[in-house]
Amino acid sequence: MYKVILATRYLVKRQIAYFAVLAVALYVFTVVVVMTVLTGLVTDFKQKNHSFVGDCVVGTESLVGFAYYEDFMKILERSDFVEGISPVIKSYALVSPVETEQNLGVEIMGIDVVKHSRVTGFGQTLYYRKDDASKAFKPVYAPNLAGCVIGIDLALQRDAKGGYPYGSGPTEMALAISCFPLTAKGALAKVGAGMVNTQTFYYSDNSESGLARVDSSMVYLPFEQAQLLCGMAGAVKRVNAIHIKFRPNVRLEAGCEEVDSLWQSFGREKAGEKQAYLLKNVTVQSWKDYRRGSIAAMEKEQTMLTALFALVGITTVFIVFVVFYMIISHKSKDIGILKSIGVSNGNIIKLFSGFAFLVGISGSAVGLFSGWLFLLKINRIEDWLFARFGFQLWDRTIYAIGDIPSQVDAKVLAVIVFSAIAACLVGALVPSWQAAKQKPVETLQVSQL
Amino acid sequence: MGKDDFILKAEGLHKSYRMGATEVKVLKGVDLAVKSGEFVAIVGASGSGKSTLLHILGALDSPDKGVVAFAGRDLDQFSGDELNKFRNKMVGFVFQFYHLLDELSVLENVFLPVMVSRSVVGWFSCRRWAKRRARELLVQLGLGERANHKPYQLSGGERQRVAIGRALMNEPRLLLADEPTGNLDSATGNGILDVFEKLNRAGQTIIMVSHDERIAQRAGRIVMLADGKIRRA
Numbered sequence: 001m002y003k004v005i006l007a008t009r010y011l012v013k014r015q016i017a018y019f020a021v022l023a024v025a026l027y028v029f030t031v032v033v034v035m036t037v038l039t040g041l042v043t044d045f046k047q048k049n050h051s052f053v054g055d056c057v058v059g060t061e062s063l064v065g066f067a068y069y070e071d072f073m074k075i076l077e078r079s080d081f082v083e084g085i086s087p088v089i090k091s092y093a094l095v096s097p098v099e100t101e102q103n104l105g106v107e108i109m110g111i112d113v114v115k116h117s118r119v120t121g122f123g124q125t126l127y128y129r130k131d132d133a134s135k136a137f138k139p140v141y142a143p144n145l146a147g148c149v150i151g152i153d154l155a156l157q158r159d160a161k162g163g164y165p166y167g168s169g170p171t172e173m174a175l176a177i178s179c180f181p182l183t184a185k186g187a188l189a190k191v192g193a194g195m196v197n198t199q200t201f202y203y204s205d206n207s208e209s210g211l212a213r214v215d216s217s218m219v220y221l222p223f224e225q226a227q228l229l230c231g232m233a234g235a236v237k238r239v240n241a242i243h244i245k246f247r248p249n250v251r252l253e254a255g256c257e258e259v260d261s262l263w264q265s266f267g268r269e270k271a272g273e274k275q276a277y278l279l280k281n282v283t284v285q286s287w288k289d290y291r292r293g294s295i296a297a298m299e300k301e302q303t304m305l306t307a308l309f310a311l312v313g314i315t316t317v318f319i320v321f322v323v324f325y326m327i328i329s330h331k332s333k334d335i336g337i338l339k340s341i342g343v344s345n346g347n348i349i350k351l352f353s354g355f356a357f358l359v360g361i362s363g364s365a366v367g368l369f370s371g372w373l374f375l376l377k378i379n380r381i382e383d384w385l386f387a388r389f390g391f392q393l394w395d396r397t398i399y400a401i402g403d404i405p406s407q408v409d410a411k412v413l414a415v416i417v418f419s420a421i422a423a424c425l426v427g428a429l430v431p432s433w434q435a436a437k438q439k440p441v442e443t444l445q446v447s448q449l
Numbered sequence: 450m451g452k453d454d455f456i457l458k459a460e461g462l463h464k465s466y467r468m469g470a471t472e473v474k475v476l477k478g479v480d481l482a483v484k485s486g487e488f489v490a491i492v493g494a495s496g497s498g499k500s501t502l503l504h505i506l507g508a509l510d511s512p513d514k515g516v517v518a519f520a521g522r523d524l525d526q527f528s529g530d531e532l533n534k535f536r537n538k539m540v541g542f543v544f545q546f547y548h549l550l551d552e553l554s555v556l557e558n559v560f561l562p563v564m565v566s567r568s569v570v571g572w573f574s575c576r577r578w579a580k581r582r583a584r585e586l587l588v589q590l591g592l593g594e595r596a597n598h599k600p601y602q603l604s605g606g607e608r609q610r611v612a613i614g615r616a617l618m619n620e621p622r623l624l625l626a627d628e629p630t631g632n633l634d635s636a637t638g639n640g641i642l643d644v645f646e647k648l649n650r651a652g653q654t655i656i657m658v659s660h661d662e663r664i665a666q667r668a669g670r671i672v673m674l675a676d677g678k679i680r681r682a
Binding site for chain 2: 001002004005006009010013333334336337338339340341342343344345347439440441444
């Protein structure tokens, strides 16, 4: 009991203990804020990638694509773990507003908008046709013309707060989209005949996926027209990918393994077909693997930052160590007194460990509360800083980030608090052990007073 | 006289300290025997080794050579736990500079030895008794009104009386006092010695260290320590 009483009194009555509490609070505050924001950004980025891709992709990197996809789609449709499938054409094209000399290299994605919206979050990325994605390729100003959905950053420029200056409807604009159609062997399909397929599409909507690279380079076209443009609508039709959504109770890894197994059987079944060689380049990937290139960079940043904060943690251990060294040096007389009335070395260590625990828990509580309060107001604070000083954490004209993430993760908090308390205990261990092993008479000398 | 007739018996105690390159021999073969109920004063010049001897007798320090037996049992045979219990229950220390814990109140300082010897559950079961006994001791020592004060709010004499209260809390068989009046004025010091005499009359064994022979006269027996040896007993 005396350990609890003394540890509490040391905390309350020793001003130097407040420095230790402050060091822990600052550490917890910084880590809570940075980890929450970073974890929020990474989670948000992953969700956007998941929403963009669906659960699984059967596809090839080759622009030639692969054949017999309709047969495989029938197999998938019959399976009980698949909720939706969407065939996709992917290629590169030149876009130029009709009757102008301007042009721009873009990526094109040919989709069946209804199927694709069932598999991915595409429908929710639209602006004008969000309520009825099936009309995404029907321009409001000319519903019978072939429309195209343009990545938001291709069409509009973000304002300083990250918003887009949408009009009441899409601007009436015709776009000539040209690409090189390829044969199943990968050769140019129209050698000697102009080589390029060009078709005019009308700007019908914008897509804001929240993925900067996608939104700044992607033009979505109706599936059939895209297939024609890319030379994939021949006798044996081809696509570049099939995006799949699993039923809610299907685990991602299990679903992908199932699709892979079906694909392997399908490959063997089609082995004798004329364009079976195209199937060899096809892979089955989960959305995480499919978007690994984008996600990995973000995860790497998160890992680096976590490592940096581990270093900050070590610094905190050192600060706590110094503070405890000072406190325990000042308290050597107390240690002698306690030993003279029969307190054991183990209990001396427990007493100062208890003190360290109190410092850790108090610092964590202060850091957590202030961090939580700061996160609660972080967007307001940023707005105020922007209004007053023009400061933004991320330049919204460049980064596809809306609000700063401020959703506190209980698991992250638990890890931070645990590490802060552990840091205090480690910091206090050496000085308290040193103090405990002193002979009582050494600490009770007059010269010590 | 048989070994068991003495509450404390020291034989051939040697102790030296290293001060830089020099080894200072403080005790050079001290023999001392104290009977139960005795009030013994150890006197000697400053640096004669009086405090060192007292610390060894109370197991706050250990001799380089020689043995100390308490109630017939050698202290060097005690385990770490037994030594802690010995310091907690068998002896009570009173130091020249009081050595009270500033963070605790007067009352808490007095009942601290009981708290130290009990677990949390054990403490809760005996805390009323401990607080009552601590208050009684404070009343006996004339500090009944000072129980809730902090040590720094007391005078030197009052602090020393609190230290005596703490030393007596567990009813130890032996009270060891190291220059208990050394930091007090004459009148206050006499008050402390009165307390010791009263305790001794009630049967308390006391060993007191002092450099002042006039103070030592208040004890039943005076032991002179000079050049690391007992010169007169």
